[in-house]
Amino acid sequence: MNPTKVLVVEDEVIVAQDIAGRLKKLGYIVTATVASGEEAIEKAAENRPDIVLMDIVLKGEMDGVAAAQQIRTKVNVPTVFLTAYADETTLERAKITNPFGYIIKPFQQQDLRVAIEIALQRHEIETKMQQALKASEAAREAFEEKAQRQNQYLSMAAHELRNPLTAILISAELLELDRNTEDKSQVKRLNFLQSATKKMNQLIDDMLFMGRTESDEFKCHPFPINLVEFCQDLLEELQLGNEEKHQLVLVSSKVTSAILDQQLLHGILANLIVNAIKYSPNGGKVTLELDYSQEDGGDKVSILNASSESLLPKEQLTNVKYSGIIFRVRDEGIGIPETELGKIFEMFYRCNNTGKIPGNGLGLTIVKKAVELQGGTIACESKIGIGTTFTVALPYIPLSSRT
Ligand code: ATP
Ligand code: MG
Numbered sequence: 580m581n582p583t584k585v586l587v588v589e590d591e592v593i594v595a596q597d598i599a600g601r602l603k604k605l606g607y608i609v610t611a612t613v614a615s616g617e618e619a620i621e622k623a624a625e626n627r628p629d630i631v632l633m634d635i636v637l638k639g640e641m642d643g644v645a646a647a648q649q650i651r652t653k654v655n656v657p658t659v660f661l662t663a664y665a666d667e668t669t670l671e672r673a674k675i676t677n678p679f680g681y682i683i684k685p686f687q688q689q690d691l692r693v694a695i696e697i698a699l700q701r702h703e704i705e706t707k708m709q710q711a712l713k714a715s716e717a718a719r720e721a722f723e724e725k726a727q728r729q730n731q732y733l734s735m736a737a738h739e740l741r742n743p744l745t746a747i748l749i750s751a752e753l754l755e756l757d758r759n760t761e762d763k764s765q766v767k768r769l770n771f772l773q774s775a776t777k778k779m780n781q782l783i784d785d786m787l788f789m790g791r792t793e794s795d796e797f798k799c800h801p802f803p804i805n806l807v808e809f810c811q812d813l814l815e816e817l818q819l820g821n822e823e824k825h826q827l828v829l830v831s832s833k834v835t836s837a838i839l840d841q842q843l844l845h846g847i848l849a850n851l852i853v854n855a856i857k858y859s860p861n862g863g864k865v866t867l868e869l870d871y872s873q874e875d876g877g878d879k880v881s882i883l884n885a886s887s888e889s890l891l892p893k894e895q896l897t898n899v900k901y902s903g904i905i906f907r908v909r910d911e912g913i914g915i916p917e918t919e920l921g922k923i924f925e926m927f928y929r930c931n932n933t934g935k936i937p938g939n940g941l942g943l944t945i946v947k948k949a950v951e952l953q954g955g956t957i958a959c960e961s962k963i964g965i966g967t968t969f970t971v972a973l974p975y976i977p978l979s980s981r982t
Contacts, residue, residue: 582701586628587612588619588646589661590638598632598661599689602869607695616641616649625651630679630695630702631658635669644672651676657702659694661686727793734790735914737783744783748776778937785941789926792948798950799840801976806904807831809865814817817852824862827852834871837904838976843949850942851908851969857936858967859912868907871975903955906971914963923959932963946971 585607589595592614599609612628613619616637623631631650635643647658657679662670673681679698682690759765766828789796807829814827821827848867855865915923919930924947927940946969950957955973 582606582608583630583695584608584610584626584628585695586610586619586622586626586631586656588614588616588631588633588637588643590614590634594634598691600826601691602632605688605692615639616643616646619646620649620653623654623656627654628656630698631656632682632691632695633660635660635662635673644676647673647678648676655706655972657698659698683854696719707975712774730790730793737786737790740779740783744776744779748773751776782939785939785945788945789941789948792952797952799843801838801840801953803836804839804841804844805836806869807835809841809844810848810869813848813852814867816847817856821856825856825859826862826864827856828864828866829869830866830867832871834869834904834975838952838971839904839973843953844973847946847949847971848906848908850946851906851971853909854942854969855910855912857938857969858933859910860936861912863911863966864909864926866907868905868909870905870907872903872905872972903972903975906973907968908971909968911966914965914967915959915961916963917961919959920959924957930960934971 585602587595587598587602587609589598589612595614599612602609610628611622613622614637616639617806619631621635622628631647633643633647637643637646643660647660650656650658650754658676659680659682660671660673660678660680661684663684679701680694682694751769755769755773759771791817795831810829810831814829816904818827852865852867859865915930915933916932919928922928923930924943925940926944928943929938929940950971953973955971957972959967960970961967
């Protein structure tokens with residue numbers, strides 16, 4: 580290992596010579612002995628020492644603290660301060676520069692070695708930590724850039740798929756008009772074609788939505804909504820596609836209107852209600868509850884975020900406080916296995932008990948995203964064979980606050 584190079588900054592010539600002599604005896608190389616802060620900066624840049632031994636009080640314009648600061652910024656060389664009885668203000672300033680060590684004059688040869696070695700080690704650790712931080716920051720940026728690019732490709736592919744798919748859907752609808760109702764297999768094939776294309780269409784819509792929300796340009800468009808009317812219309816729309824096996828019920832109290840992004844809200848509630856219907860194959864009641872809670876003053880939504888929330892033990896879940904506008908979607912369906920509750924919001928995740936019930940595992944990812952984009956939170960409680968309840972809390976902006 581090369582001997583450590585030390586720059587000595589001391590304006591008392593005799594003291595400087597004494598320090599340099601002691602350093603040499605300890606096996607260090609003294610690159611230079613200078614008397615002022617300005618010279619110290621110059622020599623540090625010229626000789627690149629491993630460490631600077633700096634008197635705090637120096638004659639001239641610049642004191643040791645200011646010189647150490649500049650040396651650290653310009654050439655990243657650590658400083659150990661030498662001090663006799665510096666005043667409080669100077670010591671405080673020295674502390675702010677985060678020095679690598681102090682030696683109080685008069686000092687022993689051994690003190691010098693200990694202070695230098697500790698300072699060098701600390702500097703090495705800090706430099707490595709900074710390098711590691713820089714490397715991880717660069718890796719994160721590269722990862723985000725790659726994710727962004729993949730996202731763009733995905734969105735482009737989804738866009739490209741849309742046109743041929745619409746053509747297939749229209750052709751299927753035209754064929755349906757001309758179909759031979761006697762020919763059962765033709766009817767079956769047509770139905771199959773139509774439902775397959777509709778599913779693909781939904782998948783493309785979901786992918787495009789995910790792509791849009793991941794891009795930086797995505798913005799919420801909050802607008803006044805009559806919530807009761809909105810929920811009633813939504814339930815009617817969903818009841819149309821449903822074979823009466825399920826009873827869709829709206830329970831509303833207190834809150835009637837608010838300012839929210841209508842499209843995002845539709846996405847959230849439609850996905851949750853479609854799930855509630857889909858995962859109750861034996862039918863039953865699906866309830867959409869509309870509520871308002873003022874826990875914590877009502878000005879912020881205070882539920883934990885979705886993934887960590889669903890990992891909470893049940894007894895804690897029931898004690899969780901919500902605030903804002905609360906939407907609860909309750910069903911009496913198959914339920915979600917406790918061990919899988921923490922995964923349901925992951926992209927493409929489907930639980931083990933779904934059997935033949937169709938799905939892509941994207942709905943809840945979209946719901947969670949749409950909730951978070953509005954500053955809200957989502958939670959889920961479920962019991963196998965009993966049913967599931969999703970609770971969404973969105974920040975409440977009353978209509979009167981709109982100017
Ligand atoms: P997609 O919504 O994309 O058509 P999906 O319904 O399978 O497909 P998600 O809505 O993301 O996907 O739901 C993820 C999984 O969570 C489901 O596959 C199902 O296992 C479970 N799940 C969601 N909602 C319920 C519910 N109400 N009851 C029981 N299980 C549910
Ligand atoms: Mg779904």
